[in-house]
Amino acid sequence: MHTYTHLSGKWISISKNRTIYMGMITRATRGGTIHLSRWLRKDHGNWVESNSLPKEFDILILNANDEEELIFCSELGNGKIPLNS
Numbered sequence: 001m002h003t004y005t006h007l008s009g010k011w012i013s014i015s016k017n018r019t020i021y022m023g024m025i026t027r028a029t030r031g032g033t034i035h036l037s038r039w040l041r042k043d044h045g046n047w048v049e050s051n052s053l054p055k056e057f058d059i060l061i062l063n064a065n066d067e068e069e070l071i072f073c074s075e076l077g078n079g080k081i082p083l084n085s
Helices: none
Strands: 011-016 019-028 033-036 039-043 046-050 056-065 069-074 079-082
Touching: none
Parallel strands: none
Antiparallel strands: 011 019, 011 079, 019 033, 019 039, 033 056, 039 046, 056 069, 069 079
16 A cells, blocks of 8 residues: 655646646655645646645545556545556
8 A cells, every 4th residue: 555655756636627637746744745846737738837726735545546546535626646657
């Protein structure tokens, strides 16, 4: 099972209001608090910086899918963290 502290440097994605947001995890605490440097969102096929989501939030890992990705829930919505990125 993966611990939260090993998630630094991994990409995280959240789908919110039919928009996909992505960010790189800069730090993760044992309690599941994730810190990002920035969020990106898809806009007309291009990734642009977005300030509409907080850069610090808590996640709860729901499922690890064959060691390829983690599925999580958060106050921002559900999302994924690919483990091979």
